[in-house]
Amino acid sequence: MNIHLQNGSRICIVGGGPSGSFAALHLLKLAQEHGLQLEVLIFEPRDAARPGRESCKGCAGILSASLVSSLQSFGITLPPEVIQAELRAYVVHVYGQITSIEQPDSRRRILSVYRGAGPRQHAGPSLVGLDGFLLSQACERGAQLIPHRVRQVEWDHGPVAHTALASYRADLLVLATGVNSKPPLHASFGYQSPATLTMSQDETWRPRNWPDYKVAGFFGHPPEGLVFGAIIPKGRYLNVSLLGRGRATDVVPSFYKAQEQSLGRFFPNAPESLCSCTPRIAVRPAKTYFGDRWVAVGDAGVSRLYKDGIYSAFLTSGTAMRTAIEEGISKEDFARDYAPFCRRLAGDNAYGELLLNLSLLAMRNPLIARACIECVRSESSLPLSQRIYSRVMWGMLTGDDSYRELFWLALKPRGVWSLFGQLIEAIKRPPDKTDPAEPL
Numbered sequence: 363m364n365i366h367l368q369n370g371s372r373i374c375i376v377g378g379g380p381s382g383s384f385a386a387l388h389l390l391k392l393a394q395e396h397g398l399q400l401e402v403l404i405f406e407p408r409d410a411a412r413p414g415r416e417s418c419k420g421c422a423g424i425l426s427a428s429l430v431s432s433l434q435s436f437g438i439t440l441p442p443e444v445i446q447a448e449l450r451a452y453v454v455h456v457y458g459q460i461t462s463i464e465q466p467d468s469r470r471r472i473l474s475v476y477r478g479a480g481p482r483q484h485a486g487p488s489l490v491g492l493d494g495f496l497l498s499q500a501c502e503r504g505a506q507l508i509p510h511r512v513r514q515v516e517w518d519h520g521p522v523a524h525t526a527l528a529s530y531r532a533d534l535l536v537l538a539t540g541v542n543s544k545p546p547l548h549a550s551f552g553y554q555s556p557a558t559l560t561m562s563q564d565e566t567w568r569p570r571n572w573p574d575y576k577v578a579g580f581f582g583h584p585p586e587g588l589v590f591g592a593i594i595p596k597g598r599y600l601n602v603s604l605l606g607r608g609r610a611t612d613v614v615p616s617f618y619k620a621q622e623q624s625l626g627r628f629f630p631n632a633p634e635s636l637c638s639c640t641p642r643i644a645v646r647p648a649k650t651y652f653g654d655r656w657v658a659v660g661d662a663g664v665s666r667l668y669k670d671g672i673y674s675a676f677l678t679s680g681t682a683m684r685t686a687i688e689e690g691i692s693k694e695d696f697a698r699d700y701a702p703f704c705r706r707l708a709g710d711n712a713y714g715e716l717l718l719n720l721s722l723l724a725m726r727n728p729l730i731a732r733a734c735i736e737c738v739r740s741e742s743s744l745p746l747s748q749r750i751y752s753r754v755m756w757g758m759l760t761g762d763d764s765y766r767e768l769f770w771l772a773l774k775p776r777g778v779w780s781l782f783g784q785l786i787e788a789i790k791r792p793p794d795k796t797d798p799a800e801p802l
Contacts (some may be wrong), residue, residue, distance in 0.1 A: 366690050367534065368533075372401040372534075373534045374521065375403065376539055376546060379406075380672050381678070383500045388684070405512045410478060411488050413480045418476070419478075419540060419641065421671065422601055423596065427762050431470075446595070446596035447473070452577045452579045453578050454579045454755060454759070459732050461735045464742075475596075482636060512525055513525060521535035534656070536659060542642055551650075551656065553651070554648055556647055558643060561603060561605050563641060568598055572600065579591070600633075605643075644661045645667060660674065737784050753768075754768050
């Protein structure tokens with residue numbers, strides 16, 4: 363069945379976060395290139411200028427170098443007020459072993475931002491969040507904001523989006539709601555949300571002795587069940603992001619207590635919580651993420667596992683909108699041109715899950731943990747092309763490389779022999795319990 367967008371076609375984008383704004387930006391750019399006049403509506407009820415949960419979708423807010431570069435090539439430069447910090451180093455904690463990893467390639471900028479307008483207890487003028495900035499860019503280029511929530515999308519010879527005030531018939535509906543909102547699609551669309559895990563997020567003041575460019579990363583550390591954690595500088599604040607396998611309640615206080623030795627000089631007392639939440643993150647693709655005249659993008663469809671979800675939103679929305687403009691908006695069009703890209707992304711996630719599980723299994727052994735850290739330390743003076751463990755660990759923490767690349771990099775013979783040698787040394791040499799933690 364051939365279904366194509368035409369002059370005057372209406373596209374309804376449900377959700378005004380990065381996925382929705384990227385979809386609008388890609389759509390408007392491609393439509394201009396192909397001489398199409400489209401009506402692009404973005405439905406987003408959140409007020410991006412209000413601090414706290416009202417403007418935020420609860421994420422660590424790290425922008426990979428790939429996304430920063432893609433935005434620049436797209437003609438979008440992030441203004442200084444959106445950028446909270448430029449991240450150039452990670453201090454990695456692995457079972458009592460601590461080392462620092464400098465950014466392998468200084469040309470690849472990694473930034474921290476707020477999705478919304480800052481913590482709930484933010485003092486002073488509201489901060490400029492990424493979501494609000496991207497939405498304003500989409501509207502400046504021709505999209506129209508409808509500041510109301512879509513309560514339901516029904517099928518009546520095509521998608522119809524219903525708000526509390528009006529109904530909007532769409533030639534194409536783009537689902538960009540993420541996984542922290544109830545999807546409004548009627549059951550007849552066959553959409554099933556992605557499987558998710560719950561993260562714990564907290565915001566606190568950044569101590570003066572915490573450098574504004576260094577992130578603290580934690581692998582396989584207490585409390586029990588923690589997969590990984592990060593403390594990320596964002597201007598005057600620190601964001602604490604923890605992913606565990608289990609209940610999300612009381613994870614942050616337990617984490618602070620377990621890290622008293624390494625964090626005590628920054629937090630003599632328990633840090634004050636300025637804003638906290640327990641957002642869900644997608645860990646599997648949606649089972650049905652497109653059909654005739656509708657398509658899901660970003661987290662609502664498929665996203666990078668654990669990392670770089672905002673760049674995933676850029677890529678999926680770009681691929682979906684290119685399909686819609688250049689190929690068509692039928693189920694067959696999306697199956698032929700959009701689904702293969704999503705399958706490749708999901709396939710890369712399989713490498714990521716395997717790599718993370720192997721890492722967690724290895725890190726449960728103190729000797730292997732020490733050997734891995736020593737591998738990172740021993741590479742610090744080597745050329746970038748010869749570093750293996752520092753690049754793998756940097757990529758796992760930042761999402762700045764594909765999981766497939768990191769997996770095969772970790773299996774290079776030179777890296778395997780290096781780990782084997784350091785493991786022999788770790789067996790011979792007992793750990794130095796007096797070795798001070800490396801300062802931030």
